[in-house]
Amino acid sequence: MITLRFVRFLEGRGLVFLALVAALVLLVPVCNLLVPPGSPFHVPTGMVVLLGKYLCYAMLAIGLDLVWGYCGILSLGHGAFFALGGYAMGMYLMRQIGTRGVYGHPVLPDFMVFLNWKELPWFWHGFDMFPYALLMVLLVPGLLAFVFGWLAFRSRVTGVYLSIISQALTYALLLAFFRNDMGFGGNNGLTDFKDILGFPVQAQGTRVALFVITGLALIGTFLLARMIVTSTYGKVLVAIRDAESRTRFIGYRVEYFKLVVFTLSAMIAGLAGALYVPQIGIINPSEFQPTNSIEAIVWVAVGGRGTLVGAALGAVVVNALKTVFTTGFLAPYWLFALGGLFILVTIALPRGLVGLAGDIFARFGGAGRGPTRAEAGQTP
């Protein structure tokens, strides 16, 4: 009975998605750690890291889909929340280096010694403790999103205006984090990490563990997002997306609904960033680039917005394409491909890959179901 309800709760494609991620989480560690390197089933550690990166992007995409696909808020600044979460984790990892830095200072990270700083700035305190850092991973992006959203939604900044000021937000943060005296390593960012919770970051076992944790976090995020969109609250979000004024006239405080989902989505982005940093091994201000945020939007668009599964799928597909394109003779054509994808998806595939798949299934009488036109959010 409970299983049946769960399946209904997930829908067909959600079930497929969960099964896929769960399979990855189970199989990748086995294929990496237990299968010998010579075997065709062996997954090299580099591949594990790459997959982990895709899963982080998928989390970011799910967060973005919550605000854009379901609530119609096109945020061009989600890369900023992702980067802030990453910085919070990076600060913890920096503090773990301890005396093993180039200058061997017991407390100060290398770049501060280099800048001739004598003591830790106040905002670096506490980051030596993992629970505190984890709290900050969620709190900092959440707080920024809350303040930003509070100001924006209350004065009814909507549509493209919101997109543009969210872009300005990440641009301002980009400029700020490039400054050396901000205390976040300036241009170079935070890198040269050694340990996470006592385990060496570079070790194969740690990398696999991080991958598994990312996979589990993605599953958790998906379930949470699914819970939100199937609840009454989620229905109101869709109502806001389709007819904001009407929803307001019915009596809903539209700004609060938007504020909650925006803040939550920023926290998801922050968590994704925090999982991303130990796997990649560096966080620097280029993560705040406005183009990064727009790229994340295109993942969601390619996969199919308003579907959650599509967003995650889009993130993986587009990034896999990017990896293929940028690591070979095709490198000069990657931007053509990405640009073309933007144009193609918006004009020819407004409901994304999931929508396309749904149409195909429907034509051949399959069981799968694509999002309806209303679900995909044809209204701005």
Next chain:
Amino acid sequence: MRFCRLLAALAVLLCAMFLSPARAEGVDAALDRFLADSFAETEAAIGGVAQSGAPQAVAILQALGERRLFAHPASRGVFWRDAAGTAFDARTGLPAAMPGDAVVIRLNNRLRNVVQAALGTMTLLSPDPAVRLRAAESVFRSRDPAARAAIETAIAREPRGEIRRVLEEAHAAIMLADTGVPESVRIDAVRRLAETGDTEALGLLRQMLGPTAGPLRAAITQGIGAIEQRQQFRAAAQTVWFGVSLGSVLLLAAIGLAITFGVMGVINMAHGEMVMIGAYVTFLVQEALRQNAPQHLDWSLPIAIPLAFLVAGLVGVAIERGIIRFLYGRPLETLLATFGVSLVLQQAIRTWFGPTNREVSAPSYMSGAFEFLGLQITYGRLWIVVFTLVVFLGLLIVLKATPLGLQMRAVTQNRRMAAAMGIRTRFVDAMTFGLGSGIAGIAGVALSQIDNVSPNLGQSYIIDSFMVVVFGGVGNLWGTLVAAFTLGIANKVMEPFAGAVLGKILILVLLILFIQKRPRGLFALKGRAVEQ
């Protein structure tokens, strides 16, 4: 006493220069006098060389002052060595072998001063204005009383106003520094310094404040106040000018966007790439001229302006026909699709022209600077400000006084009604977008003069441009104008105490806060047009 003797010496010298028949003597006769090895003859020789007008005269006197001038009475030769040790024949000014037994021409203190004064005078009266200016400035710094008479002569003969001003300042500085002259003269000197002086005069006055007392001290204090006040005013004016200059760049970049975004409501993320296309058109025109008609290189900008308008406009029309027309009424999708276009265009330019900066040179009428009310104004910036205003006015006229402008406004206000009146709305859409893109191309021509022409050129302007349009109020050209100059000036005002980067961040944050307060910009459209 020493001063009087110097004056006498100078008087002799000046008489010798302007009146005496020694003028006709020529450098040879003057040089002969060095061979006599007597101070009186040497003094006459200095005078003779000083007014001979020979090109090597300055080098001879400098050598004499630094004990590098040699006489060889046996061969009647006079030689000098330059700082590197090469010997020159003083009679011809050409390098020559110097006999080993040539002796250094001796000087005493009095003669040394005469040499210095003669040198100062010669450079003060040099036919080259730059040399005169340098000499006047060096006298101002040294405040050598010996140069006073020479300065007075130079003031009387100086044809150029700005050099005369420096000379007069130098004269005043000498009078002020000289404790021998009556106090009223010194106070007068302070007044003259305060009237025209700048940072150096301020330094001098502050320095003189210490050892003085009474009315002179009061005058100096007043003079310092006057100069400081003038400097503050000048700094403020400079800031405003820089702000206007930056504002005109912002306006230029945003004005095309004000059409596509402001009038049509289309978010064109590829707008920056239209600017970039304009800049590359300028580069191509310049290259073509350089290869085929280098003498007409100055015409590159006037040729590039219409070409850039056409090329960028055509690309714009193509984008509108090919992509944007499918997306009307879906602004968020438009944003994404045009972002894709921007990526493709950037990469196309990178493939064709390479990722590096391309050199676009400034035509002669855009290089150089002039001084206006104490402000340094470069011609390049001035032209850009003027050009921006011309483009702005041109656009206003197109929108308000041409049939196309009328149709554009009709379509944006009520598309269906306009169509019912027989306006070809699709054609008007394409033309409007083409116009906005073309204007962006024109902006690229101007921006190629002050920014690097690279595939990333457009990227650096796109966020600023959107900010300007949103700040000014969508659909309002005047709002865009006010917003651009406000942002430009605000940026420059903040820069001194916040730094360039932090200033920019502050502006962005303030803008974000401003949009919360007035979501529709400074000059919001009223009425039904607000509700899209």
